[in-house]
Amino acid sequence: MNSDRWRDWLGEHGSGLVLFARRWAPRQSDAEDIVQEAFVRFWRGRERVGEPVAYLYACVKRCAMDWRRTTERRTRREMGGAGERDECLFEPSGQDSERREAIEAALRRLPDEQRDVVVLKIWGGLTFQEVAGILDIPSNTAASRYRYALEALRAWLPEEVQQ
Amino acid sequence: MSDETDRIEAELLGLRPREVSQRLRAGLAAELDRRASRWVVWRPILGGALAAAAAIVMAVGWWWPRGNEVVKRDTAKDRPVVVSKVRTGPTMWSYARAAGQSPESLDAALARDAARLLRPVRGQKAYVGYQMPL
Secondary structure (H helix, E strand, O other): OHHHHHHHHHHHHHHHHHHHHOOOOOOHHHHHHHHHHHHHHHHHHHHHOOOHHHHHHHHHHHHHHHHHHHHHHHHHHHHOOOOOOOOOOEOOOHHHHHHHHHHHHHHHHOOHHHHHHHHHHHHOOOOHHHHHHHHOOOHHHHHHHHHHHHHHHHHHOOHHHHO | OOHHHHHHHHHHHOOOEOOOOHHHHHHHHHHHHHHHHHHHHHHHHHHHHHHHHHHHHHHHHHHOOOOOEEEEEEOOOOEEEEOOOOOOOHHHHHHHHHOOOOHHHHHHHHHHHHHHHHOOOOOOEEEEOOOOOO
């Protein structure tokens, strides 16, 4: 049944999509709004594309950029840049909260273009070629950004977190 | 990649992004249902309109009198030759019958007219307009 299928898609990719959208929309609720709009757009055209997962992420990127354009001024005025860092990106897990916070902080420090590649590769489960297609860059560039990002994270994360 | 970057990668893979909220699930369900039901209503209407439009276009195309032909002068043999076939339609045949002619004679008359009209033209393409026999 159609309704079950979209639920499966959302269950499998929803959290990764929201994480990806949060690059443009720091609030979780705004990111979910973006994902909702992107998912509706994706659902209409999913059968016409060769790589539906990559297309889904591309829809999120387009919707997020539209959202950013229309709300940027208002968001800047209302939030004044504060509060956007308060909401965590990952599921809190009791004993690992320190590790999670350190990784989150390091991820937020990454340049946007490197963070995009890491999110799409790690939590989107995409290949470098698919990542490159979404971000409109050569796949070699995607691979090198990923490598630079991991090296930066390694340098920034405290030693005990890496163990 | 080095072992250390592999370890970082494993660390990242161990983190789970925040689950989507019930608000998103409910919003998506409502939106997709709304669009699906709208499509269910409009699909037969649009399908019927498209089929009717296609039928009208086909009918007009079939019944519209098509009396033009392209004739070119064959310079080697010094005579005009018909490049495209004379295409007369049912409407023109009915005109021909009303004028006491058969459709075949109409086609022959058309070809004769073309040859006569094109006699002065040498080695050129020409478009010959057809006049109704009435």
